[in-house]
Amino acid sequence: MTDIPWWRGAVIYQIYPRSFQDSNGDGVGDLPGIIERLDYVAGLGVDAIWVSPFFKSPMADFGYDVSDYRAVDPMFGTLADFDRLVAEAHRRGLRVMIDQVMSHTSAEHPWFRESRESRDNPKSDWYVWADPREDGSPPNNWQSLFGGPAWRWEPRRRQYYLHNFLDSQPDLSFHNPQVPGIVLENLRFWLERGIDGVRLDAINFCYHDRLLRDNPAKPERERSGRGFSPDNPYAYQYHWYNNTQPENVVFLEQIRRLLDAYPGTAALGEISSEDSLATMAEYVGEGRLHMAYSFELLTERFSAAHIRGTVEALQRHMPLGWPCWTISNHDVARVLTRWGGSNGSPRLATLLSAMVCSLRGSVCVYQGEELGLPEAGVPFEALRDPFGIAFWPNFKGRDGCRTPMPWRDSPDGDFSVAAPWLPIPPEHLVLAVSRQDADPASPLNGFRRFLRWRHDQPALRWGEIRFISLSEPLLAFTRCLGGQTRLAVFNLSHKDERTRLPVLSRAQPLEEHGLPPARIDGEALHLPAYGALFASVD
Numbered sequence: 001m002t003d004i005p006w007w008r009g010a011v012i013y014q015i016y017p018r019s020f021q022d023s024n025g026d027g028v029g030d031l032p033g034i035i036e037r038l039d040y041v042a043g044l045g046v047d048a049i050w051v052s053p054f055f056k057s058p059m060a061d062f063g064y065d066v067s068d069y070r071a072v073d074p075m076f077g078t079l080a081d082f083d084r085l086v087a088e089a090h091r092r093g094l095r096v097m098i099d100q101v102m103s104h105t106s107a108e109h110p111w112f113r114e115s116r117e118s119r120d121n122p123k124s125d126w127y128v129w130a131d132p133r134e135d136g137s138p139p140n141n142w143q144s145l146f147g148g149p150a151w152r153w154e155p156r157r158r159q160y161y162l163h164n165f166l167d168s169q170p171d172l173s174f175h176n177p178q179v180p181g182i183v184l185e186n187l188r189f190w191l192e193r194g195i196d197g198v199r200l201d202a203i204n205f206c207y208h209d210r211l212l213r214d215n216p217a218k219p220e221r222e223r224s225g226r227g228f229s230p231d232n233p234y235a236y237q238y239h240w241y242n243n244t245q246p247e248n249v250v251f252l253e254q255i256r257r258l259l260d261a262y263p264g265t266a267a268l269g270e271i272s273s274e275d276s277l278a279t280m281a282e283y284v285g286e287g288r289l290h291m292a293y294s295f296e297l298l299t300e301r302f303s304a305a306h307i308r309g310t311v312e313a314l315q316r317h318m319p320l321g322w323p324c325w326t327i328s329n330h331d332v333a334r335v336l337t338r339w340g341g342s343n344g345s346p347r348l349a350t351l352l353s354a355m356v357c358s359l360r361g362s363v364c365v366y367q368g369e370e371l372g373l374p375e376a377g378v379p380f381e382a383l384r385d386p387f388g389i390a391f392w393p394n395f396k397g398r399d400g401c402r403t404p405m406p407w408r409d410s411p412d413g414d415f416s417v418a419a420p421w422l423p424i425p426p427e428h429l430v431l432a433v434s435r436q437d438a439d440p441a442s443p444l445n446g447f448r449r450f451l452r453w454r455h456d457q458p459a460l461r462w463g464e465i466r467f468i469s470l471s472e473p474l475l476a477f478t479r480c481l482g483g484q485t486r487l488a489v490f491n492l493s494h495k496d497e498r499t500r501l502p503v504l505s506r507a508q509p510l511e512e513h514g515l516p517p518a519r520i521d522g523e524a525l526h527l528p529a530y531g532a533l534f535a536s537v538d
Contacts, residue, residue: 006095007197007266007290008322009461010047010362011451016330017054017076018062019404020367022416029404029415031077035088037407040433044370045451048095050199050268052330054082055101058108060168060386062402064099064201065106069186079193086194095196097268102183103205104169112170116154116161128162128173128208129154141214142242143234146387150242164205164242166386174206180251184258191258197266197290200255204273204283207248209241216240231394244273252288259290266290268324268364277310281317291362293324298332302339304475304492308467311359315465323361327352328369334401337375346372346431347516347530350446351490354515354532355475357454358488360465368405371436372443376403376425384422406432449514459484470499474527478503478537485537486510489518491527498526507535 021033031054041049053063054076063073072079089096105112115123130139130151138151138160144167151160152167162171172179187198215237223235252269259265269292273279276294284292296310314323328335335352336344349372357363378399383389388397403422408414409432413424436442454460463481470476473493479486487507491497504523511517511534518533519526525533 004462005266005290006047006264007268007362010095011045011357011454012048012050012097012268012324012362012364013041013044013046014050014052014329014364014366015041016052016367016402018421019402019415021405021407022418022420025417026075027416027418027420028075030075031072031081031085035081035085038088038092038094042092042094043448045448045455046094046365048097048196049089050097050364051085051099053099053101058106058168060106061166062384064101065104065108065166065169066101067106067108067110070189083193090194096194097197097199097266098190098195099201100187100190100198101201102172103174103202104163104165104171107168107170111172116156119157119159125173125176126179128171129157129159130162130212131159140212140241141237143215143237145232145234147232147234147390162208162242164202171205171208173208174247174251175208175210180254184254187255188258191262191265196264197268198259200267200269200289202243202272203252203269203289204248204271204279205243206251207245208243209245211241213241215242229391229395231391238274240274244279249282249288252283256287256289268292268362270294277314277317280314280323281321284318284321284323291322291324293326293364295332297325297327297356298329300338302492304470304472304490307355307475308477311465312467315360324364325356325359325361326364326366327356328366328401329364330366330402331398332401333375334366334373335369336372340374342374344372344374345494345530346443348372348494349443350450350515351492351530351532353443353447354450354513355488355490357450358460358477358479360463360479366401370444370447371406371431371433373406373428373431375400376422376428378403378422378425382423403428408432408434446514449512453510453513457484457486458482459486460488468501468503470501473497474499476501487533487535487537489525489527489533491529491531494529496526496528496531498524501525503537504535506538508538510534510536 018029020029021037022029023032055066056068056071056073057063057065086096111123115127138149142150144150163169218238223230267289269289271279271292271294280292283289336349340348385397385399404415404420404424406413406428409429436444459479459481463479466478468476476489500523504520513534516528516531
């Protein structure tokens with residue numbers, strides 16, 4: 001198996017720098033803080049870290065509005081700190097992936113400052129500018145993901161500029177041939193510093209429809225899913241023209257050629273389109289991205305049928321490409337609350353980690369999921385997320401999943417000696433690393449045990465997947481590679497479950513994974529609440 005690329009079947013641990021560890025006492029996490037905690041990360045058994053944006057930024061969207069792609073924001077440290085992070089991660093056997101935000105910049109970026117000044121300066125067409133309609137209104141009906149029109153008026157040019165996200169995040173115009181080239185040179189800068197891969201933010205948003213055609217209206221019954229609330233006007237349209245344009249594929253091939261010049265590097269694309277699974281299939285594969293993920297498992301929908309249906313649908317679209325799965329990240333409510341409700345069990349946290357790490361593909365695990373953290377309740381006066389502030393109280397934004405890591409059961413969580421940028425809720429402190437370390441039955445130790453066991457299961461890391469039909473709430477499949485077949489059955493319920501499964505007559509239970517054990521009685525399977533069966537099949 002030594003010729004399998006490192007990223008295939010990898011478990012990638014996402015670090016949100018602001019909330020991981022503060023080293024200088026300003027209440028905000030930073031790169032030296034990440035270095036301080038690398039032994040902890042390596043001890044989880046993960047293969048790589050993905051570090052969310054740490055680039056120079058006015059922080060309107062907490063780093064996803066970049067004002068200098070080749071500089072570390074002083075809030076997070078220095079380039080020397082980043083180089084040391086890469087070296088220290090590599091010393092512990094961890095690969096390093098970083099975010100690249102390509103589709104848009106900050107409004108404070110020098111490129112945009114120049115572009116907005118006039119219609120004839122050297123960077124005048126580096127962004128998406130459009131004349132108003134005769135009545136002065138925006139050129140079309142496109143909506144921003146953060147609510148409201150995706151166009152803002154610029155009086156210096158007497159034109160509108162496009163912003164698919166905040167109005168402080170103007171969209172670059174990739175139809176200008178200079179733009180893809182300079183964006184790729186920014187990526188090369190970090191490749192030269194030794195990174196092992198990139199997570200490409202909103203990568204299907206790079207190109208827009210040249211004709212600026214209106215998006216068609218979406219029926220009310222379809223205005224949900226993919227993380228968009230029907231309270232948000234973004235949900236009212238089919239987004240056929242403001243993203244996912246055919247020209248984007250050519251740009252992905254340019255990215256791949258650049259990465260191929262740095263052997264061992266990989267690209268993970270974030271996809272959010274009208275048919276994300278089809279877009280993933282188009283974007284992943286020979287000469288394009290190495291892997292991609294979408295939001296199908298980041299919604300509130302939780303059932304064995306939904307998980308199976310999502311994976312099988314992607315298999316049909318993409319029989320040869322390699323997916324990446326994630327059930328939590330910095331943009332959605334934590335999975336224990338989203339799928340487990342207000343009183344999600346710690347045993348559910350362990351089960352969900354094992355389940356997602358058993359699917360065919362690579363996996364992104366968001367910091368704190370190994371602790372079984374629930375979504376934090378952040379009062380309105382403490383909110384920092386502009387998305388949540390705009391949509392309060394129907395939608396409370398993304399701050400609830402971004403609160404600092406609780407390292408110790410103490411008022412500051414051992415995160416910072418200063419007041420943290422977001423409050424650490426009391427319900428997180430009782431789940432602190434220091435408490436869970438000492439408890440063999442904790443989600444943290446369950447996560448560690450499972451990843452250690454998974455490491456020696458080639459079929460779970462790289463094998464083909466085939467689902468077995470069982471009634472809710474049971475999810476079952478086999479993973480096969482060479483002569484090794486592993487059967488996996490998960491009870492997604494808080495109640496004990498029993499089922500019959502003919503394959504059990506040929507199955508030998510494997511119990512080193514550390515989840516609540518199942519019991520086999522002939523062809524009958526007894527699964528405890530939030531329990532799982534892993535078995536070797538002859």
